[in-house]
Amino acid sequence: MRRAILIGIPFIWLLALFLIPFVIVFKISLSDLALSIPPYTPQLDLSQGWAGIRDFFSQLDFENYIFLTTDDLYWRAYLSSLKIAAVATFLTLLVGYPIAYGMARAEESWRPMLLMLVILPFWTSFLIRVYSWMGILSSEGYLNQVLLALGIISDPLTILNTNAAVYIGIVYTYLPFMILPIYATLEKMDISLLEAAEDLGCSRFSAFWLVTIPLSLPGIVAGCFLVFIPTIGEFVIPSLLGGSQTLMIGKVLWEEFFSNRDWPVASAVAVILLLILVIPIVLFQRNEQKQREAGK
Amino acid sequence: MSPQEVFAPWDDPNARPLIQFKGVTKRFGDFTAIDNVTLDIYAREFFALLGPSGCGKTTLMRMLAGFETPSEGTILLDGTDQAPIPPNQRATNMMFQSYALFPHLTVRDNIAFGLKREGKPKDEIHARVEEMLRLVQLQQFAARKPHQISGGQRQRVALARALAKAPKLLLLDEPLGALDKKLREETQFELMDIQEKTGTTFVIVTHDQEEAMTVASRVAVMDHGQLKQVATPPQIYENPNTVYVADFIGEVTIFQGTAKKADGYYEFTWAEGQPPLKCRSPLELSNGQSCFVAVRPEKVEISHVKPEDDNVLPGKIIDIGYLGNLSTYHVELGNGQIIRAQNFNTDRSTRQVFTWDDQVWVNWTVGCAVLLEQ
Numbered sequence: 001m002r003r004a005i006l007i008g009i010p011f012i013w014l015l016a017l018f019l020i021p022f023v024i025v026f027k028i029s030l031s032d033l034a035l036s037i038p039p040y041t042p043q044l045d046l047s048q049g050w051a052g053i054r055d056f057f058s059q060l061d062f063e064n065y066i067f068l069t070t071d072d073l074y075w076r077a078y079l080s081s082l083k084i085a086a087v088a089t090f091l092t093l094l095v096g097y098p099i100a101y102g103m104a105r106a107e108e109s110w111r112p113m114l115l116m117l118v119i120l121p122f123w124t125s126f127l128i129r130v131y132s133w134m135g136i137l138s139s140e141g142y143l144n145q146v147l148l149a150l151g152i153i154s155d156p157l158t159i160l161n162t163n164a165a166v167y168i169g170i171v172y173t174y175l176p177f178m179i180l181p182i183y184a185t186l187e188k189m190d191i192s193l194l195e196a197a198e199d200l201g202c203s204r205f206s207a208f209w210l211v212t213i214p215l216s217l218p219g220i221v222a223g224c225f226l227v228f229i230p231t232i233g234e235f236v237i238p239s240l241l242g243g244s245q246t247l248m249i250g251k252v253l254w255e256e257f258f259s260n261r262d263w264p265v266a267s268a269v270a271v272i273l274l275l276i277l278v279i280p281i282v283l284f285q286r287n288e289q290k291q292r293e294a295g296k
Numbered sequence: 297m298s299p300q301e302v303f304a305p306w307d308d309p310n311a312r313p314l315i316q317f318k319g320v321t322k323r324f325g326d327f328t329a330i331d332n333v334t335l336d337i338y339a340r341e342f343f344a345l346l347g348p349s350g351c352g353k354t355t356l357m358r359m360l361a362g363f364e365t366p367s368e369g370t371i372l373l374d375g376t377d378q379a380p381i382p383p384n385q386r387a388t389n390m391m392f393q394s395y396a397l398f399p400h401l402t403v404r405d406n407i408a409f410g411l412k413r414e415g416k417p418k419d420e421i422h423a424r425v426e427e428m429l430r431l432v433q434l435q436q437f438a439a440r441k442p443h444q445i446s447g448g449q450r451q452r453v454a455l456a457r458a459l460a461k462a463p464k465l466l467l468l469d470e471p472l473g474a475l476d477k478k479l480r481e482e483t484q485f486e487l488m489d490i491q492e493k494t495g496t497t498f499v500i501v502t503h504d505q506e507e508a509m510t511v512a513s514r515v516a517v518m519d520h521g522q523l524k525q526v527a528t529p530p531q532i533y534e535n536p537n538t539v540y541v542a543d544f545i546g547e548v549t550i551f552q553g554t555a556k557k558a559d560g561y562y563e564f565t566w567a568e569g570q571p572p573l574k575c576r577s578p579l580e581l582s583n584g585q586s587c588f589v590a591v592r593p594e595k596v597e598i599s600h601v602k603p604e605d606d607n608v609l610p611g612k613i614i615d616i617g618y619l620g621n622l623s624t625y626h627v628e629l630g631n632g633q634i635i636r637a638q639n640f641n642t643d644r645s646t647r648q649v650f651t652w653d654d655q656v657w658v659n660w661t662v663g664c665a666v667l668l669e670q
């Protein structure tokens with residue numbers, strides 16, 4: 001009984017907040033656009049009994065999915081999102097690993113403070129922080145002013161409204177998600193392993209490659225997924241920092257819903273996005289599972 | 297070296313030591329872990345470090361391996377100062393007290409790790425690893441990861457990994473502590489065998505005196521970062537230089553008193569109303585100097601009738617420890633001091649000759665006790 005409750009609560013949670021909304025979205029994606037409220041048909045009319053239900057199901061079809069394949073905007077947006085997410089994840093790893101490493105090797109008394117600093121940005125709204133990057137990156141922004149003043153450049157750089165700004169925004173925003181899992185694996189690593197590696201003939205550098213990197217791999221994988229998964233559907237960063245050529249599926253989704261008010265097509269886009277995300281999420285879960293087993 | 301010739305380079309003034317500690321001190325902050333240690337260890341030695349927990353054994357090893365630098369003094373290996381040489385270029389391998397096995401590698405890859413760094417050909421590495429696996433009896437476990445094997449098996453992997461490279465100097469920090477008695481003895485003889493075959497020099501830390509006595513060519517007894525005595529196992533056992541060493545190695549009864557020079561021996565007064573003890577010693581003691589006498593239990597005889605001997609004391613048995621092959625008797629002397637005596641149980645048919653509360657005599661011959669200044 002206790003067990004049933006323990007399993008039941010998250011189960012109901014998932015059912016209410018994930019499965020039911022998903023079924024609704026999926027249903028809309030099979031509907032047709034209509035100029036009414038809600039902006040799609042058919043609607044389930046239970047007052048007509050069985051006939052109503054049959055009628056309802058007979059009107060559902062995969063038209064919107066077929067439409068997605070006919071317009072190459074959609075698959076280009078999916079591909080471009082995947083590419084941007086992959087590159088951004090890699091960049092975040094490049095920035096995050098040294099930070100995590102430095103934190104894990106810092107004096108023990110310093111570590112709680114350093115952890116605090118990593119989490120500190122979450123205290124202000126994400127939106128405000130992305131807005132402030134507009135102020136930094138624009139052609140009259142702080143970055144250009146400093147570079148001009150130092151004489152490093154003679155003409156202001158165009159960074160805002162390019163993909164570069166999107167990458168900066170993503171790396172900045174998702175950095176803590178990369179640092180924390182890597183830090184966790186590095187921090188619990190036994191330093192005597194490095195001594196053993198050196199004792200057996202490794203240089204400092206090869207000991208890092210052969211021992212530190214493999215041992216922090218679960219953290220690296222976890223961090224990469226934690227950045228990659230939300231970045232694919234990212235909407236705020238590309239729409240605030242990106243330019244017209246920045247193509248991401250999150251932006252397309254937004255436009256379908258709110259500019260075109262084509263809920264059925266927008267829902268189809270969302271369902272496909274979810275299917276794409278299932279793969280990395282499952283892989284992520286596998287990684288976590290493996291880590292838990294190894295930790296036992 | 298002919299078999300008659302004893303291996304004792306430490307007695308040869310011309311022998312060149314492999315390792316030399318010269319006035320080595322190691323401080324952590326204001327804590328002195330190693331206190332002005334001067335020590336020579338010779339090639340092909342099996343050198344054992346003994347001492348209570350925290351006395352600095354591991355620290356001494358880590359300085360040899362290159363993980364700690366001495367605060368003062370120098371360490372020479374083969375006559376060259378080791379200070380500028382990083383751990384990965386030292387001709388030493390260390391077996392860590394914590395094993396430090398790589399958790400992401402299999403047993404086989406752990407053992408092969410050092411060999412691969414040398415860039416040896418694959419089949420040579422493979423052959424060597426198989427040899428090591430056989431040695432530590434872990435062939436069936438070669439494909440497992442360290443977290444999938446038992447503590448004793450892990451210890452054996454660590455040992456095999458350190459042995460694999462056949463280094464000039466092997467540092468073993470409590471290599472056999474987690475093994476059961478039988479496997480421990482087997483491995484001890486295996487180590488001695490390896491040492492014989494390869495001529496490797498071993499420095500080994502152990503908590504087990506019997507182990508130190510079995511395997512070591514010489515034993516160093518440490519306390520609070522200092523070397524109390526460095527000598528062969530028989531010397532350490534029969535001629536300890538301090539009460540500390542006598543007490544640390546094996547069982548012993550210590551008498552405290554004063555010495556008076558007599559004809560060829562010292563007369564040792566230790567308690568009022570008790571007969572003085574006779575003791576021979578090379579020490580030069582002044583009359584009335586306070587000192588100690590140490591007697592090992594197996595040197596003390598016990599009997600119901602007063603024997604004719606130099607050191608005879610009456611007492612009462614207050615405790616008997618039966619150890620199978622022998623029994624230890626705790627005998628309370630007239631002044632309350634307790635002395636330990638040991639008897640072999642050679643005849644299993646006779647009933648216990650001595651029992652609790654028996655009035656007995658203990659005695660030992662003049663040469664059997666050791667006089668100690670401190």
Ligand SMILES: Nc1ncnc2c1ncn2[C@@H]1O[C@H](COP(=O)(O)OP(=O)(O)OP(=O)(O)O)[C@@H](O)[C@H]1O
Nearest residue numbers: 324327329347348349350351352353354355356393
């Ligand atoms: N890195 C360090 N910082 C501060 N103190 C240390 C450090 N390493 C060792 N010590 C101290 O030096 C002393 C000697 O330590 P060491 O590890 O050499 O002891 P040990 O003889 O090997 O003991 P055990 O038999 O328990 O392994 C201990 O008191 C220990 O607390």
Ligand SMILES: [Mg+2]
Nearest residue numbers: 353354393469
């Ligand atoms: Mg130790």
